[in-house]
Amino acid sequence: MKTNRNLQLTIVTLAAAMAGQFSPAAAKEAAYPTKPISLLVGFAPGGSGDFVARAIAQYLGPVLGQTIVVENRPGANGLVAATHAAAAKPDGYTLLITTMGLTTNPYLYGTNKADPIKDFTPISMVADVPNVLVANLAIPGAGLNAFLRELKSRATPLSVATTGQAAPGHLASELLQRAAGVKFEFVAYKGSGPALTDVMAGHVDASMPTVVAALAGIKSNRLRALAVTGATRSPLLPDVPTFAELGISEIGTASGWYGMVAPAGLPADIASRLSEEIRKVMEAPEVREHFLTQGATPRTMTSAEMGRYIAQEYSRWGAIIQQSGIKAGSQ
Structure with missing residues (x-):
């Protein structure tokens, strides 16, 4: 009888462990992504921003097991796409390839449009583009x-x-x-x-x-x-x-850059996974060569590092823009 009770206890314990392993939260984490992902870019087809977005879609999509659909939403130095991304549901199915414009546009158009700190979850840097x-x-x-x-x-x-x-x-x-x-x-x-x-x-x-x-x-x-x-x-x-x-x-650090962000509130596990997969993709020799031939140097960051970098750029360029008197629509 004692042996039977021990066996029953073991079965109950294993069942409980398996139930925890396959809980809705765990299943949700394992499942992402379960449908195509929209990747917004704030520039017209044919330019550097479009190249970066389509290259990321090409190489990252197969790794995630889903199609990444590039959506061009040009206008106001990337502000149109950024505003749309900021308003999207933070579930990992709307991402944004952005540039330094994310940190300079608020000084030109106002932070009520798309605040680089409050409105986005940083994911990773993708590449530097020197001038x-x-x-x-x-x-x-x-x-x-x-x-x-x-x-x-x-x-x-x-x-x-x-x-x-x-x-x-x-x-x-x-x-x-x-x-x-x-x-x-x-x-x-x-x-x-x-x-x-x-x-x-x-x-x-x-x-x-x-x-x-x-x-x-x-x-x-x-x-x-x-x-x-x-x-x-x-x-x-x-x-x-x-x-x-x-x-x-x-x-020395005044080059253009391209990075990926998502709407504010993106779950940390999704941000972390996307950041890690981008790092792996950008380290692949064929991907590096693909970017380098277009004048873009692959460069990745963790989500936390990207967040600190955006904050740094926001502060740095804000001072330059304000001191220089640069306004939207003027030089």
Whole structure:
């Protein structure tokens, strides 16, 4: 009888353990995702943001076992997509590929639109996208120091084409002014294509677009590349030094970036899983090569690290925007 009671006790204990293992909460965690995921991106098809979103969808979807559908919602430097994402249900089925604009837009449009701290759950960084300072070939001198000497020798400021209000190239140029003690006259363009066309034609003196946008003009000797942002040289322009190498460390971290966030309130286990899967995906050699050929350097973070980074960028760029008097729709 005692043996039977022990056996019954063992069975009851195992049943209880198995019931806990297969509780609704555990099943929910194991099940995610059970349907396609929407990945919002705030830019039109064909640009760098769209490339990053579609690459993530291509490589991350199979790992998660679900299709990731990219939705382009362009407008206001990514604000349209961010506002839509912030209002979505925080269940892991609406994600957002965002840029530095997440942390600069509140200073241009107001925090009531999409607050980068309160309205989102950080997931991971995805990639850095360096910018390159390029000049018209008529500007004397071959390097950055000669370019800055020319700036200081002129009675009027050199003109610099920008391709987005408070975009990475615009803010990096603002930092260059401060670090080098020079002055630019900013000229606004709707895209890097027309901006660089005017630099090559001599209508504008310089610009600081992404490396990919400027690569064709540099390789065809129609643009002079002077320096790149970022901690290391771009593999697409290995002979072009970084600003930090040339003694202007203030611009070293002024590159553009792409990261993933979700609506505020996303369960921590889902955020953690997405962050870890993105890390694994971005470490795969074929994925790294795919990004590097597009001028994007893979870079991942944990959810907590991403949260700290967003807060840091929000504070840093807010000070620059406010001090420079940058407004939405103006340069």
